[in-house]
Amino acid sequence: MIVSLSMMKKFLGDDVNIDDIMHRLEHHLEVEVEETYDLVQNFYDVVVGRIIDKKDKGYVVDIGDKQILVSSFGTVDLPRYMQVAVAPVGAVIGDTTVEKRGQYEGIIPTLSMLGIPEVAMLPSEGGVSVFPYDVEVGTPLEEALGLPDKIFDIYIAPPRGDLGSVWGFVRELGRVFGVEIKIPEFPKVDISEGDIVSIESLDDTPIYAGVLIKGVRIEESPWELQRTLAYLGIRPIYNVVDITNYYLAVYGQPMHAFDWDKVKGGKVIVRRARDGEVITTLDGVERKLDEDILVIADAEKPIAIAGVMGGENTEVSEDTENIFLEVAYFTPIVVARSSRKLALRTDASYRFERGIDPSKISAYAKMAAEDIVKMAGGQIISFEKVGAEWDSKEVELNEKKANILVGKELDWKKEVVDLGFEYKDDKVIVPSFRHDLNITEDIVDEVVKKWGYEAVEEELPTYAVTWEPDDEVVRVDERLAHELAAHGLMEVWTLSLMDPDDVKKARVGEGVPLLNPVSKLYSVMRPHLLPSLLIAQKSNEAYGIEDVFLFEIGKIFPELKEQRQVGILVSGNFVLSDWRHLSVPADFFFLKGILEDIFRRWGIQAEYRPTEKPYLHPARAAAIVVDGEEVGVIGDLHPDIVDAFDLRKRPVVAFIDFELFEKYMNRIPKAQVPVKSPALWRDISMIVPKGLPMEEIIKAIKDSAGQYLESIDIFDVFEDEKKIGKDLRSIAVRLVFRKPDGAIESEEADKYMENIYNRLESMNITIRKGKERR
Amino acid sequence: MDVRSIREELLKSFENVRTLEELEALRVRFLGKKGVIQQGFKKLKELPPEEKKAMGKLLNDLRKEVEERLASVRERLLEEERKQQVERERIDVTMPGTELAWGSTHILRKAKEELQYIARKLGFTIVDGPEVEDDFHNFEALNFPPYHPSRDMQDTLFLPGGLLLRTHTSAVQIRALQRKKPPVRIFTVGRVYRREEVTARKFLAFHQAEGLWIDKKVSIGHLKGVLAEFIKGFFGPGYKLRFRPSYFPFVEPGMEVDVECVFCGGKGCKVCQYSGWLEILGAGMVHPNVLRAVGYDPEEYTGFAFGMGVDRMVMLKYGINDIRLLFDGNQKFLRSV
Known part of the structure; x- marks a missing residue:
């Protein structure tokens, strides 16, 4: 809400310290001063002048005591007889004194030069403040602008x-801060005459006042009203509308004026719209209506959306002579529903949906109608009112509950009276405009706000602390993140909304689209972490970082089934920088090594099977299989996707179901206790068919090696068609044997090795030589 | 045999020894089986008995002297050699260390863990909830009636099937309350979404932390007391708290909580925009409509809830001026915090 100090002062006693109140405001009310604009005089000898001619690219301006030629520099083409601010030679604006430039004896300053903030909606032309003729030529500008003033947002x-009006706001300052206020005189209206209004939807419209005024002249408002509205953040338009806007801003009462001659059948009907009815609202948009929407209609058709916006068909224009002024109380829910269904928000709907004052409908109608007659002429023909106003309502106060909330027993009658409310039989009588007060808690809130929260003493509770299983998922997530980080991976928390093109490019299906995205860039829910990680890699590459080691434990939403996924992406070299040329390329086996170690720590036995995924390199991809079930994948990114994302380095990626880790959270891996007895090494060098997976060779060795085989270490693999032969590869492994309770004899190892050789040879493997070492 | 001249030669030779090899050669020459001294002993028997004894003593003394000399020269040479070795191995310690792709958890996780640690210590259970929510859990049960203007406080991203992206972690409250029985003390940290134009300060997603306690006789004083402990845990002791009335549909009374600016101690600085206070928390007493929505009797139970923006705290703490950085994968940034 925009309020001006000058307007507030009309309701405040003279010696109020408004700055002090504004400082204390947010400690006692659920409001915040977001911005304060000081309207101060930063100029001298600037006056209101009238352009009477144009000459030599300048304007001849009447400034009261004389006519001067001023420069048109910095102005748009201003018409003759327009009244504007003029700074003649000798005037001061800011730190600058206006000097004679050539033949020009002054300038026309813009509002921004004069330091008037944009929030003040003063009438202007190309940034130049414009004044109506009721401001006399020669009037000092500070007087015309009513400086100094303040505007609060x-x-x-x-x-x-x-609180959403100047009066409502000041009224609360009076109650809460004990500030002296001048209560306006609200006229009493008891008579109702006329038969124009017919309320069909009484539940939506508890009170409705309509005033028929004939013979008005639509014209510009007097300057004082224009300026008042401008400092309330409202752009002045013409008298009738300005007056209705004045009541909206100053008293929080929305009003609407219809051009009576365009209302068909001499009837104003308040009813729900019929399905399929349409109306073109004042903003020029045609809107389809339905039965949830309350409208004002004439004998034929809707002429306004009740509490939201008027219709073009009955719009007041310069030619309007007779108007029908509507001042009503529509219920918050009906206006909120209309406004949201039509996606149409207005100052009026804002007021109605928050609840206006149900006690002053006819008073405001009378005041506004009289103001219209005073300002625009004409005559009140009829004044009709349907429904009855109410001044107060009762709120039940459960004292026991209230005592619990404040932590002590209070004399609630005294507290309530201190608030300025009455208390009768456990019931608090509050003004009808306090739509926010309905239950015990609201009254407690009101009391504590008045005290200020510092008045409530801190209290430390005592309670039994019990263990609850909910912590589990969080713990899995935490432990996993720390282990991945310990393996040299950097965690990212990327956005789960993305561009559908990126999802498609990454070949991970399609993301579920948002119904109301802000932009295409963030319009679908990611079905997979891959595109997020690729974007992260790309962002690093764009920054000149080509060695990328990332992981994320993030939510994915395939077909809106929300789940957690673990995603890893590595590319480049694990050694980011070393002047001794150290190098650890981040390839498939680098990442596999990380996974193997992490699985080992969780007690997970995983197998790797060649697999094909649309996003993985067909010959460098493996499914990660645990207990016969695929729980993830690892592989080089598909070359097509490397191209599609225009990546400089081809990454290796892995994705694992988070649930796997949850399942194994409490699995305890078997501790490997170091044995002190001496070990015995045996190396095997063999030529194997290329298609034979290493896993089978290792399994064969393990199966035939007896019980003392401790480990198998592959230390050399190479292929060379000339030296070894086609479709063959040479593999060298080192076996370590160890007995838990003493040295293993060479002869015993020989026996095992013989078994191993036999077994390997049965698999079409040629043993080249065996080395032996103790 | 002139032992005296041998001795002189020997002493002279020792002076010229430069290396352990030369020393060994000397040792062989004097003490070896075919060495000068052995030769002398061999020749003893050729001497007349009266000379034998004297010569024997001379040779023995000489051997002893040679051995002593050998030992001391060896020590000197070893010392020199170690010195040379050390010199050869001298490095420029100002050269940079090897830079590997050291891993780390995310800065938001660090904040999350810190918050959870404090919450656990204060007896709260950590819970989690879905990011895709329905209207009931995100709005209706939290006392945002349909069409109510309070819904405009949080611009929502909608999904097909009547679903939406949760706009606050308060939705987790509802799920936890439905699942549990009072007393309930829960804490959650998670991602929430708002329909915002993307700027340095506002993003489509951010993270909230939220605590809730429902029990018999929970008071505003308890809320103040527990929050004060929480703030002590997060910022350290000694910072003042300030409570201001505010409005959130799911609490009544509702309040905003400011902590004395931890950067300037309340004197006023750029971070607190010279107010001396940081606005960090929203809090309040759980609205009876919320309790009713999950089947708790508001006559029997009261409670408080509090929530804070995690990203904002992290940004304040580390001087990050763009929230988008937190969602970016830029390793330069990630490794810096």
């Missing part, structure tokens, strides 16, 4: 609709 929490 105040945030008001949604339930406090009662």
Whole structure:
């Protein structure tokens, strides 16, 4: 809400210290002063002048005591007889004194030169402040602008609709801070005459006042009203609309004026719209209506959306002579529903949906109608009111509950009276405009706000601390992240919304689209972590970082089934920088090594089977299989995708179901206790068919090596068609034998080796030689 | 045999020894089986008995002297050699260390763990909830009635099937309350979404931490007390707290909590925009409508909830000026914090 100090002062006693109140405001009310604009005089001898001619690229301006030629520099083409601010030679603006430039004896300063903030919606032309003729030529500008003044931009929490007007705001300052206020005189209206209004939807429209005024002249408002509205953040338009806007801003009462001559059948009907009815609203948009929406209609058709916006078909224009002024109380829910269904928000709907004052509908109608007659002429023909206003409502106060909340027993009658409310039989009588007060907690809130929260003493609870299983998932997530990080991977928390093109390019299906995305870049939920990690790699490459080691434990949403996924991407060299030429290329086996170690620590036995995935290199991809079930994949990124993302380095990626780790959370790996007895090494060098997976060779060795084989270490693999032969590879392994309770004899090892050789040879493997070492 | 001249030659030779090899050669020459001294002993028997004894003593003394000399020269040479070795192995310690791709958890995880640690210590259970929510858990049960203007406080991203991306971690409250029985003390940290134009300060996603306690006789004083402990845990002791009235549909009374600026001690600085306070928490007493929505009797139970923006705290703490960095994979940034 925008409020001006000058307007507030109309309701405040003279010696109020507004700055002090504004400082204390947010400690006692659910409002915040978001911005304060000081309207100060930073100029001297600037006056209101009237352009009477144009000459030599300048304007001849009447400034009261004389006519001067001013430069048109910095202005748009201003028409003759327009009244503007003029700074003649000798005037001061900011630190600058206006000097004679050639034949020009002054300038026309813009509002921004004069230091007037944009929030003040003063009438202007190309940035130049414009004044109506009721401002006399020669008037000092500071007088015309009413300086000094202040404009406050105040945030008001949604339930406090009662604070959303100058009067409502000041009224609360009076109650909460004990500030002296001048209560306006609200006229009493008891008579209702006329038969224009017919309310068909009474539940939506508890109170409705309509005033028929005939013979008005639509024209510009007097300067004082224009300036008042401008400092309330409202752009002045013409008298009738300005007056309705004035009541909206100053009293929080929305009003609407219809051009009576365009209302068909001399009837104003408040009813729900019929399905399929349409209306073109004042913003020029045609809107389809339905039965949830409350409308004002004439005998034939809707002429306004109740509480939201008027219709073009009955719009007041310069030619309007007779108007029908509507001042009503529509229920918050009906206006909120209309407004949201039509996606149409207005100052009026904002007020209605937060709740306006149900006690002053006819008073405001009378005040506004009289102001219209005063300003635009004409005559009040009829004043009709349907429904009855109410001044107060009752809120039940459960004292026991209230005592629990404040932590002590209070004399609630005294507290309630201190708030300025009445207390009768456990019931608090509050003004009807306090739509936010409905239950015990609301009254407690009101009391504590008045005290200020510092008045409530801190208290430390005592309670039994029990263990609950909910922590588990969080613990799996934490432990896994720390282990991945310990293996040299950097965690990322990327956005789960993405560009559908990136999802498609990464060949991981399609993301579920948002219904109302902000932009295409963030319009689908990712079905997989791959595109996120590729974007992260690309962002690093763009930054000149080609050695990328990332992981994420993130949410993915394939077909909206929310789940966690573990994703890893490595590329480049694990040694980022070393002047001794150390190098550890991040290839398939590098990443596999990380996975193997992490699985070992969780007690997970995983196997790797060649696999094909649309996003993985067909010849360098493996499914990770645990207990016969595929729980993840590892592989080089498919070359097509490397190209599609225009990556400089081809990464290796791995993805694992998070659930796997949850399943194994409490699995305890078997501890390997170092044995002190001496070990015995045997090396085997063999020629094997190329298609034979290493895993089978190792399994064969293990199966035939007896019980004392401790480890198998592959230390050399090479292929050379000339030296070894086609489709063959040479593999050298070292076997370590160890007995737990003493040295293993060479002869015993020979026996095992013989078994191993036989077994390997049965697999079409040629043993080249065996080495032996103790 | 002139032992005296041998001795002189010997002493002279020792002076010229430069290396352990030369020393060994000397040892062989004097003490070896065919060495000068052995030769002397061999020749003893050729001497007349009266000379034998004297010569024997001379040779023995000489051998002793040679052995002593050998030992001392060896020690000197070893010392020199070690010195040379050390010199050969001298490195420029100012050369940079090897830079591997050292891993790390994310800065938001670090903050999350810190918050969870404090919450656990204060007796709260860590819970988790889905990011894809329905209207009931994200809005209705939290006392945001349909069409109510309070819904405008949080611009929502909608999904097909009547689902949406949760706009706050308060949705986790509802799920936890449905699952559990009072007393309930839970804490959650998670990602939330808002429909925002992307800027350095606002992003489509951010992270919230939220605590909730439902029990018999929970008071505003308890809320203040527990929050004060929480803040002590996060920022350290000695910072003042300030409570201001505010509005969130799911609490009444509702408040915002400011902590004395931890960067300037409340004197006013750029971080706190010269106010001396950091606005960090929203809190309040759980609204009876929320309790009713999950089947708790508001006559029997009360409770408090509090929540904070994790990203904002992290950004303040590390001087990060763009929230998007937290979602980016830039390793330069990630390794710096």
